[in-house]
Amino acid sequence: MSFNYYIPTRVLFGKGQLEQLHKQALPGRKALIVTSAGMSMKKYGYLARLEDQLKKADIDYVIFDKILPNPIKPHVMEGAALAAGNGCDFVIGLGGGSSIDSSKSIAVMATNPGDYWDYIGGGSGKAMPVPNDPLPVVAITTTAGTGTEADPWTVITNDESNEKIGFGYDKTFPVLSIVDPDLMMTVPPHLTAYQGFDALFHSTEGYVNRFANEMSDMYAIKSIQLLGKYLPTAVNEGSNEEAREKVALANTVAGMVESTSGCTSEHSLEHALSAFHPELPHGAGLIMVSEAYYTFFAKSGSCDQRLVDMAAALGKKDASEPMDFVAALVDLQKACGVYGLKMSDYGIKAGEIEALARNARHTMGGLFACDPAELSDENVVEILKKSYK
Known part of the structure; x- marks a missing residue:
């Protein structure tokens, strides 16, 4: 019998857990909130509830809300530039797998040089080592599909080359994940x-x-x-x-x-x-x-x-x-x-x-x-x- 077990993410699971966010030891003082380009996070009040939690915790934030259902590299680079330019010291992914995956990739590029595809190991990626630690990631999932709140993986598409490739390593695990089934009741x-x-x-x-x-x-x-x-x-x-x-x-x-x-x-x-x-x-x-x-x-x-x-x-x-x-x-x-x-x-x-x-x-x-x-x-x-x- 032999296995390698490493899951460093703190998971808060259960009904109403989003309301516990402000009580947690969050990994920074200013967050980039990464969420989808659709209207559901605003329509159902999930974004407003997150903002309220951050205000209670005295955490400043910037919102990046351009993520597509199949997220693309340009949005990773744009989100990373926004995080770095605004002095964000951690990233919050709010939404489904696409938003949380994007938050991980943005966290990598907010602290590292070059292009995201420099670090991708498949296809035309250059498989370069990531020189600097990514920003910490907090995941708040509103869907039950990818499990990205409990793993290090992120899947992004290079829209120029039609390459959709997974990436991740120990330091892209979320440090904190909230899995609140109340946030999933509106999924069609x-x-x-x-x-x-x-x-x-x-x-x-x-x-x-x-x-x-x-x-x-x-x-x-x-x-x-x-x-x-x-x-x-x-x-x-x-x-x-x-x-x-x-x-x-x-x-x-x-x-x-x-x-x-x-x-x-x-x-x-x-x-x-x-x-x-x-x-x-x-x-x-x-x-x-x-x-x-x-x-x-x-x-x-x-x-x-x-x-x-x-x-x-x-x-x-x-x-x-x-x-x-x-x-x-x-x-x-x-x-x-x-x-x-x-x-x-x-x-x-x-x-x-x-x-x-x-x-x-x-x-x-x-x-x-x-x-x-x-x-x-x-x-x-x-x-x-x-x-x-």
Whole structure:
């Protein structure tokens, strides 16, 4: 038995926890608040509630509210310049995974020279070491999808080269995260589903990952169990507080899977899709490729027992065959109203598939080394073709 366990983030979890922010030992005196370009943070009062907490704590702040659902490098650089120019000594990410991911990347560039892509290890990135520590990050999540509040990872797209690549290291963990299910009650059904499946796939990928270990396995199975039981209710009964709470817990636990194990190439495939088609929600893209993706591994003989374990965790108590997981996965997608999503609805054309497969390997090739069985370029093309509608 061998594992590396490091999750330094203080997590405040539960109903009403946002109101406890002003009582915490915050990591600076002036914050850059990083949030989305949409109106939801203002519409539902979440930004105003955060501002009130900062005023109670006597913390000054500047707001940067340009983040897109698939965040891009220019906004990282712009946010970093705003933080540095205003003397901000920490960053607060308010919103979903895109805002919190962006806050981590902005925190890196606020204290370091050059271009963000200088430090990216995949694709055309230069993989340079980060010379200076980033600013501390506080994460306040309003969605249950990425688990970024409990891991060091951030995913940003270079919009000039259509490269969507993950990055992170020990110092990009948030120092403090608030997971308050009250902030998730307003997420609409389809986004609740997309985000919930993103969390699910962080856990399923982490469980079949070649580098899975005792710690990540415990987190992964717990997250899968919670999502199998509560995600359909959260999608179909958005005001159900218990379901929202349990899905929020599953998401944070899935972030811990990301911190102790990690993703496989399923995420590489989706990153290629949404790098070229940024209007595609990340979770929706993962749903699109998931049935063919897990069918490949179910037929490979590489992780039979783990697929059976995950099928049982999703609620298929009599699971005995690897394909039982695929069946349970499809049943969950149907229960959440997201089975059969079409790539063509987001402008993806069948003729792009080979280029998308190449992009997946070029940008996020490292994740293929985590797969339980080797996935060739031809296999990737075949999975995307089978997923295409």
